[in-house]
Amino acid sequence: MSKVIKIDNPEIYEQAADVIRDGGIIIYPTDTLYGFGVDARNDAAVEQLFAIKGRAGPWSIAVSNMEMLERYALLSKTDRSKVENYLPGPVTLILPFSDSDISSSIISERQTIGIRIPDYSFPRSLTEKLGFPITSTSVNRTGTPALNDPREIKSEFDDEFNLLIDAGVLPTSKGSTIIDLSGKTIQIVRD
Template sequence: MISKERDLKKAVEEAVKVLKEGGVILYPTDTVWGLGCDATNPKAVERVFQIKHHTDSNSLIMLADSPDMLARYIREVPEVAWQILEVNDKPLTIIYPGVEGIAENAISVDRSAAFRIPDHQFCQALIRRFRKPIVSTSANISGSPEPSLFETISIEVIEAADWVADNSFETGSTGRLPSTIMLGLGGEVKILRG
């Protein structure tokens, strides 16, 4: 269903209803348009993989609304992560070890997973209202270009989603390239994409 709702609160309510039912949403983020679902629901995660024609959990990111939410799903957040989050001013994905409470098919075999706290009004409102992380992966078929604009999303992906955000929520922050770092339990930092 392509939503025509332009009121943020009402659009978020529509999306949250779909997420709670195990559905897949198509929505703008602070980087690209994403496919998302309840990160704790393995059947919903499987649907995302089916839409993308891909089954690699390493391609998924969990979006959280705050450091507090991160702490609920990561056994031990290394101190360096808190320091990085405090000074960061652009999209930053951090791969954390010791992830708990996230669907098994959304995390790596070593129990690590990528998380980002998006700087995007729609994402923040959605995650805050849903009260748990959502999966985020680019809204494209695996191997196709990542869509930073709604008009570049394939019809196949749009039709496969259970709910599609109105493109009025696409903002100037959509299209920014994220940095990615990996943290070790001892606080080691490895930059994967700067």
């Protein structure tokens, strides 16, 4: 049975961390949408998410800070300053992947990875507590709009997740802006 906990509950970080460490699925608020979160290093958890979403990756990961980001992306000094201009914020950056323990299903065929540092405390604090990234993909089935109301999320996905962090109805959003910094020029993939 899926559990729902309010964002102001003092136990949210411990409960969410326990679910993630156990290979479970959380649904959490960000600065753009609710996201599905699993341990981005756990192949079995990522596969569960594929089944729910109805499609495979690549997907983005959420990290707590620049130090964690640099464990998963290759950055030159120039790239680092570009990244710092965008994050934290409602942006996903596509960067060259650094060889790490991330599930290979999340990485693109071009060996790039989408990374977010959301401008929202919950995912940043959770990944800081965990010491590793979680997936950051919208709460919807492929081909359907992202859900922003916890009641609708629970109705649609009940028994397919372990924990929903309820921050109320989030504003309607198309998701994060996606910027590809992996090539010679900056490309806006989604505005």
